[in-house]
Amino acid sequence: MNVPTGRLFSTFFAVFCLLTPQAVRAELVATSSETVFLELNPLQNGTSALSLVWPIDHPTQDRVAALKAGISSIVSGGTSSRSSYEINSFLNLKGVEQQVDVTGQNLILTVSGPNEVFPETLVHLRNLLLKPEYSSDWYARELERLSQTHSTITRRPSDVLTEVADYLDHEPGDAANGVNDGDIRFGRPIQAILRSEDQVVKGRTDRLIKNLPTAATKWELPIAKWVAALTGGGKNTFTLPKGIVHFADPDSTEMLILFVSAEEFRNVNDQLGANLLTDYIGANQGSEMFRIVRQTMRAAYDPRSDFVVMGEKKAMISLSATVEAREWPEVYDKIKDIYQGVRSGDVEQESLEFQLDSLDRAYHYNFYNDPVWAVRQYIHAHPKGVTGDISIPLFGAFGTLSAEEVIKDSEELLPPFEDFLIILIGGGRAPSDILQSNGYCALPKSTPLRFCLDVLSNAENL
Amino acid sequence: MRTVALFLSLFFFVFSGPAQAQSVIPLSEKGGLHAAYVVPMLDVERVDVQLIVLSGAYDDPAPSGTAHLTEHLAAFSADATILRKPRERDIYASTYNVSTVYINSGVPSEIEKLLRLSRAVLDTPSLPKGFAESEIDIVQRETLLRERQSPYRWLTRIALQNLYDTTRGRADNTIEDLPNLSLEKAYQFHKEHYVPSNVTLVVSGNIEPEKAEELVGLIFGDTEPSEVPQKPWLDHKPDPALRSVERLKSDRLERDMVQLAKFIDFKDRSTSIDMQGTFFIGTSVLNERLSKALYHEDARVLDYSIDWYFAKNADLELTIDLQLMPGFSLDDAHDLLKETLANLLNEPISKKEISQARQAEVVWAQNSARRPTALLWFLQNVASDGFPPVTPSVFADILSNTTDQEVIEFAETVVQPSATSFVLAEKVE
Numbered sequence: 001m002n003v004p005t006g007r008l009f010s011t012f013f014a015v016f017c018l019l020t021p022q023a024v025r026a027e028l029v030a031t032s033s034e035t036v037f038l039e040l041n042p043l044q045n046g047t048s049a050l051s052l053v054w055p056i057d058h059p060t061q062d063r064v065a066a067l068k069a070g071i072s073s074i075v076s077g078g079t080s081s082r083s084s085y086e087i088n089s090f091l092n093l094k095g096v097e098q099q100v101d102v103t104g105q106n107l108i109l110t111v112s113g114p115n116e117v118f119p120e121t122l123v124h125l126r127n128l129l130l131k132p133e134y135s136s137d138w139y140a141r142e143l144e145r146l147s148q149t150h151s152t153i154t155r156r157p158s159d160v161l162t163e164v165a166d167y168l169d170h171e172p173g174d175a176a177n178g179v180n181d182g183d184i185r186f187g188r189p190i191q192a193i194l195r196s197e198d199q200v201v202k203g204r205t206d207r208l209i210k211n212l213p214t215a216a217t218k219w220e221l222p223i224a225k226w227v228a229a230l231t232g233g234g235k236n237t238f239t240l241p242k243g244i245v246h247f248a249d250p251d252s253t254e255m256l257i258l259f260v261s262a263e264e265f266r267n268v269n270d271q272l273g274a275n276l277l278t279d280y281i282g283a284n285q286g287s288e289m290f291r292i293v294r295q296t297m298r299a300a301y302d303p304r305s306d307f308v309v310m311g312e313k314k315a316m317i318s319l320s321a322t323v324e325a326r327e328w329p330e331v332y333d334k335i336k337d338i339y340q341g342v343r344s345g346d347v348e349q350e351s352l353e354f355q356l357d358s359l360d361r362a363y364h365y366n367f368y369n370d371p372v373w374a375v376r377q378y379i380h381a382h383p384k385g386v387t388g389d390i391s392i393p394l395f396g397a398f399g400t401l402s403a404e405e406v407i408k409d410s411e412e413l414l415p416p417f418e419d420f421l422i423i424l425i426g427g428g429r430a431p432s433d434i435l436q437s438n439g440y441c442a443l444p445k446s447t448p449l450r451f452c453l454d455v456l457s458n459a460e461n462l
Numbered sequence: 463m464r465t466v467a468l469f470l471s472l473f474f475f476v477f478s479g480p481a482q483a484q485s486v487i488p489l490s491e492k493g494g495l496h497a498a499y500v501v502p503m504l505d506v507e508r509v510d511v512q513l514i515v516l517s518g519a520y521d522d523p524a525p526s527g528t529a530h531l532t533e534h535l536a537a538f539s540a541d542a543t544i545l546r547k548p549r550e551r552d553i554y555a556s557t558y559n560v561s562t563v564y565i566n567s568g569v570p571s572e573i574e575k576l577l578r579l580s581r582a583v584l585d586t587p588s589l590p591k592g593f594a595e596s597e598i599d600i601v602q603r604e605t606l607l608r609e610r611q612s613p614y615r616w617l618t619r620i621a622l623q624n625l626y627d628t629t630r631g632r633a634d635n636t637i638e639d640l641p642n643l644s645l646e647k648a649y650q651f652h653k654e655h656y657v658p659s660n661v662t663l664v665v666s667g668n669i670e671p672e673k674a675e676e677l678v679g680l681i682f683g684d685t686e687p688s689e690v691p692q693k694p695w696l697d698h699k700p701d702p703a704l705r706s707v708e709r710l711k712s713d714r715l716e717r718d719m720v721q722l723a724k725f726i727d728f729k730d731r732s733t734s735i736d737m738q739g740t741f742f743i744g745t746s747v748l749n750e751r752l753s754k755a756l757y758h759e760d761a762r763v764l765d766y767s768i769d770w771y772f773a774k775n776a777d778l779e780l781t782i783d784l785q786l787m788p789g790f791s792l793d794d795a796h797d798l799l800k801e802t803l804a805n806l807l808n809e810p811i812s813k814k815e816i817s818q819a820r821q822a823e824v825v826w827a828q829n830s831a832r833r834p835t836a837l838l839w840f841l842q843n844v845a846s847d848g849f850p851p852v853t854p855s856v857f858a859d860i861l862s863n864t865t866d867q868e869v870i871e872f873a874e875t876v877v878q879p880s881a882t883s884f885v886l887a888e889k890v891e
Contacts, residue, residue, distance in 0.1 A: 045832040085758035089750070093818060095825040114828070137761035144764055144787060153716060156611050254606055285552040298596035301604035322607050324599075369833075446891060 026134065029054050029067065029107075030187025032215040036385040037192045037206065040378065041368070048196035049112035049371030050122065050205055052189040053379065056105045061166065062173040067107050069142035070184035072100050075109065077138040079131040084138070087128070096121050099372050104169060104311050106379050109186075110372045118196060122204040129186055129212060139182035150446060152247045155256045155425050157320040161308055163449040164260055164421075168238055168310060172450065187213040191385055193375050238262050238314050241456035243439020244422045244431050245449060252427035255328040257335065258320040259420040265313040268397045272359075273406040274413045278307040278317050279355045281342050286351065288338045289319065299323050299331045312380050317415070325428035336417055343414045345407050352403040360398045367395070421456075423449070484831070484853035487671050491679025494658035494687035499851055500674035501666035501841060509570045509667035510838055513580040515562040516662065516848050517655035520631055520695045523647060525639030529655075530557045531601045531648040532587075536656065537564060538597070539589050540582035544575065559632075559771065561846035565838060570668040577681045580663065584656050584685070587649065594645055602640045609637060613715055614767070614783050617885050621723035621781065624706040625883035631695030632779065657688035664841050664851050696775050700725050700881035707796070707884045715889040717764065718786040720795045723779065724803075725881045731776035735849050737872070739864030741778075742857075744872035745770045746819035747811055752782070755802045762790035763798075774847040778876065792886040799884075806877050816866045823861055827854035 031054075043049060056067055075098045078084040091098065096113035113121045151159035189212075194205055240262045265271040282289035282305030289303035300321035308316040319339060323331045366373045381392045406413065418438070424431065431440070439459055441452035484501050492498035496516065522528045537555040554565040564583050566576040587594070609616055622633040629635035663682065665674045731737065749768055756763050764785045771779040786795050830836040831854040845851040852860065 047832065083758065085754045088753070088758065089818065089822075092822040093825060095829050114825075135761075141761050141764055141787060149716065153714065154611050155607075254603070254610070294600065295593075298593075298599055301600050301607055322603065324603070 026183040026185045028185050028187050028213060028215060029057075029070075030213055030215040031190045035188050035190065035192050035209045037194070037209060038386070038390060039194045039196075039202075040374065040390070041195070042197045043112075043195045043371060044368040046115055047112050047371075048115050048118040048121075048194075048198065048201060049110055050125070050195070050201075051108050051110040051191075051193040051371065051375040052186075053191040053193070053375075054107045054186060054189050056102070056107050059105050059169065060171045060173060064102055064107075064170055065143060065146050066182060067184065068100055068102060068146050069139055070182055071107060071109055071186055072142040072146075073135070073139045073182065074132040074184075074186060075100070075111075075128050077135050077142075078133045079127050080133055081127065081131065087124075090124060094121065096124070101372055101376065102169075103376050103379050104383060106383070108372075108375060108379070110375060112195075112371050115196070115198065118198065119200045119204055122201065122208055126204075126208050126211065129208075132185065134183045136181060136183075143182065151449065152249075152425055152443065152445070152447075155254075155322065157256070157258055157302075157304065157306065157318065160256070160258050160320075160423055160425070160449065161260065161306060161316060161318055164240065164316065164423075164453070165308065165310060167450050167453050168240070168262055168316070172454075185213075187215065193378060195371050195374070238264055238310070240421045241439060241453060241460050242419065242421060243441065243456045243459075244424060244436060245441050245443055245452040245456070246423075246431060247425045247443040247445075248430065249426050253325050254322050255325045255424060255426035255428045256320065256322045257328055257332055258318060258423040258425075259335070259339075259417075260316055260318040260423065261415050261420045262310075262316055263314070263415055265315070268313065268394045269401055270409075270413055271309075271313050271315060272394065272397045272401050273409060274315070274317065275307045275309075276352060276355055276359060276401070276403070276406055277342055277347070277410055277414055278305045279359060280347060280352055281305045281338060282319055283307075283355070284358070286354070288342065289321070289335065292338060293321055293331060293334060297331065297334060299327055299334075303335070309376075309380060312383060319420075322426075325426055328424070328426075328428045329432070339414075339417055343410055343417070345410045347407045347410065349403050349407060352406060356398075356401065356403055363395060363398065421453075483855040484666075486851055486853055486856060487674075488850070489663075489665075489675050489678050491675055491683050492663065493679075493682045493685035495682055495685060496659050496662050496690075496848060497845075497850065498663040498678050498682065499665070499845075500669060500671050500678075501664065501851065501853055502669060502671055502674075503666060504668055504670075506668050506834075507569065508567060508834065509573050509576065509665070509669050510565060510567045510834075511573075511576045511580045512664040512666070512838060512842055512845075513564040513566075513583055514662040514664065514842055514845055515564075515583075515656055516560070516660045516846065517651075517691060517693075518558045518561045518846075519634060520559050521651075521655060521691065521693060522630070522634065523651065524630065525642035525644075525647070526629070526634040526636045527601060527605060527639055527643050528647045528651050529562060530605070531598060531643050531645075532651045532656070533557045533562050533564075534597050534601055535587040535589060535594060535645075535648055536583045536652060538593075539585070539587035540564070540579055542589065543582045543585065544579045558846060560773070561842070563842050563846070567834075573665075573669055573673070574677055574681070577665075577677055581681050584658065584661065587652060598643045598645070601643060605636055605640060610714075613712075613719070614721070616714070617719060617721040617783065617887055618723070618781055620708060620710075621721045621883045621885045624708055624885075625700050625704065625723045625725060625881060626698060627700065627704075628698065631698050654691050657691070658682075658685035659688045659690050662845050662848065662851075664845060666838070666841055696773065696777070699727060699777065702727070702879075702881050704881040704883065706882070707886065709792075709886045709888070711888045711890045713890055715887055716785075717788070718790075718792055718795075718889050719885075719887045720784040720786070720792060720799055721885040721887065722782045722799060723883045724781075726778040726780065726876050726878070727880065728776040728778065728875060734772050734774055734776045734847070737772070737776060737868075738844060738852070739860040740868045740872045741770075741772050742823050743816060743819045743861060743864055744869045744876070746823050747815050747869065748806065748873055748876060750815070750819065751806050752802065755806075756784065756798070760798065762787050763795070774849070780876070792888060796884060796886055803877060807873060811870050811873060813866060816869050819869075820861050820864075824858045827857045830854055 094117045099110045101108045293303035300323045303321040306318040439456045441455045443452050489498040537553045566579045626633045764787045766784050769781045830840045841851040
């Protein structure tokens with residue numbers, strides 16, 4: 001595949017600050033310096049996209065939620081000249097999409113639309129950012145919408161992993177770190193990433209950024225937070241505790257078994273190798289988990305693995321299945337066997353090569369068709385921006401990785417099974433004493449997983 | 463069918479840019495199939511074969527879930543018959559309300575294999591008995607999983623059961639019926655419904671029409687016309703005077719919700735084939751008005767969704783769910799929704815509204831053409847009723863041929879008082 005590249009327009013050392021301008025009650029989130037404005041290869045589906053990136057100064061749960069709700073309110077809640085309904089109509093009529101995303105300590109707004117309407121989309125975006133009409137009701141609704149789903153209710157593996165990812169990325173809630181009731185404005189971003197070849201679009205993007213307010217130089221944050229913000233403070237460790245989180249639901253006939261581990265890799269080749277092996281274990285209908293847990297044991301509809309990239313050479317590895325409550329210990333053992341077998345190199349090379357091709361195609365397709373996914377890859381590779389030629393090393397790794405080497409190194413690429421955190425949600429008997437020996441936390445009803453993750457972490461750190 | 467043949471014979475160049483026009487070409491060498499089409503798109507690197515069985519969950523006999531179990535058995539049987547190596551491909555099959563769709567996708571050179579995989583779906587499922595028996599367990603697992611993960615599915619089912627006063631046809635009894643699923647019923651369902659005259663084939667992607675004609679003739683040409691299964695649910699209509707309200711409490715909800723199901727009978731119509739443009743523009747206008755009243759002008763509704771189902775006999779079903787912000791009472795939300803519907807057309811629909819709705823629908827279709835999965839859904843949507851598939855470019859033409867007056871009359875019929883069923887669901891710990 002082609003290795004995606006890009007071009008840098010300008011780069012300056014950027015610091016960001018967070019302050020309350022005297023004339024305006026609203027909080028302004030903006031860089032005080034120049035924006036890094038760069039261009040990645042154009043999309044291939046007839047659309048263009050612009051992503052604006054603001055760093056999150058102090059990424060607690062509350063702060064992240066406030067900033068996401070703040071930017072969501074601004075792009076959908078109306079301006080001084082357009083109601084929220086009119087904005088929604090504009091988006092529908094033009095086929096424009098606005099998506100808010102957070103990765104690590106970066107808040108990202110991506111606006112995308114068909115090439116032919118993208119120049120006017122930038123005018124629309126300019127109005128949203130420069131003339132937002134703050135509504136406390138609208139902000140409250142956005143905040144409520146973003147409030148985390150309790151995965152013990154939905155029992156979707158993806159919801160469980162969202163809670164775990166939040167634990168890994170963000171400190172607990174910190175309501176005291178004021179957010180001005182959500183009256184937040186977004187000024188000059190620290191990075192702007194464009195996916196368009198249109199010169200008019202490039203010119204308008206440049207003007208848009210220049211028109212956005214920069215932060216003044218007066219620091220409002222306490223010195224400790226200020227230093228933390230500049231040095232990428234927040235969560236420094238990317239680890240999960242071992243042990244078992246157990247939400248017992250005696251009325252349920254099913255049990256969700258989910259294993260998850262947070263891994264940091266030496267290099268992108270190791271990351272890709274681990275991704276490949278994880279896919280081999282459970283990513284599709286040819287996988288080991290599907291073949292054995294579903295087709296042979298007939299124990300689950302959706303046995304699966306997930307490899308969730310969380311940052312530069314960081315990922316969560318997860319295996320999961322929802323099974324008949326009384327059968328969960330047996331399936332647990334089988335998933336463990338499958339994992340350990342693959343980790344020990346019991347892998348069919350031809351099948352792994354198929355997985356490699358499949359992953360390569362998925363990365364290629366996503367890069368050229370999904371601007372939100374692509375900008376996440378860029379941010380993961382270059383969290384602090386980049387100078388000179390832009391490349392995303394992970395994409396280059398596809399050309400150098402061989403299935404044979406991955407199998408040979410499987411034991412180093414995948415963590416020992418004992419390192420996994422185990423999450424059990426549903427009915428059936430409690431885990432055995434042996435399983436509980438690494439740590440155990442019974443999760444109360446309507447309680448976030450974070451409660452138990454803290455309990456287990458604190459126990460490990462005693 | 464004359465109208466259909468007319469617009470299928472045209473070429474459509476409505477769009478510019480990468481979302482190219484897509485023509486729908488009927489295939490004549492289709493054996494006994496209900497219909498077969500090719501949609502050539504020579505600028506893509508893939509080809510997709512959709513085999514659409516024109517029966518789905520609404521056609522379930524007792525127990526509910528039989529069509530779903532049949533889908534699993536047919537899919538695995540077809541793959542086991544044609545494929546020999548694992549990890550070659552994933553199976554994509556889904557049971558919808560009125561159809562069961564099998565999608566086989568690949569690169570253009572694989573087209574013959576993809577057609578053979580599709581053809582094998584029509585053969586009586588042949589699976590080891592133990593495997594087939596245990597597939598019932600898998601279907602049960604899947605159904606429970608989906609139920610847990612989507613609270614709306616459960617509430618919608620209650621609303622529809624109350625609306626139609628039945629647990630069959632357009633309503634179902636999926637969860638309660640799970641223990642009664644049987645292979646015998648599934649094989650019988652296959653025998654009655656997976657018959658050539660109840661199947662539409664749609665080949666799309668990088669394939670020349672002549673090649674499609676040749677291969678479809680080769681692989682499906684030996685199928686014989688067959689008796690078409692009856693669809694008794696099409697005659698089942700609720701009492702127009704019904705105004706059902708059910709209250710419930712559950713710890714399965716994340717927040718309080720109001721669920722509505724409303725049935726609209728277009729009494730002077732017997733088919734929806736010539737109402738497609740009216741349906742899409744009309745519902746778009748009404749969606750905009752509902753969105754404005756329920757969401758943009760009222761911050762007490764956290765989120766909402768609106769679904770429309772237009773049956774082949776022109777019966778229309780509207781479902782709406784509202785998720786409520788904390789502090790907004792269920793009774794007040796119930797009143798809000800009733801009043802919004804009653805007053806929806808107090809202000810006459812303007813030409814501008816209709817024009818914008820038409821444009822928004824065309825833009826939506828263009829965006830669908832940019833995404834392979836969205837395009838497949840687009841092709842199967844109308845085809846699931848046994849009508850010819852509609853491509854985004856054909857869709858744009860249909861919309862341009864729809865008059866404003868048709869849209870206004872459609873909307874006026876929708877808001878007339880008719881059978882409704884509300885569920886007021888309170889979240890409890």
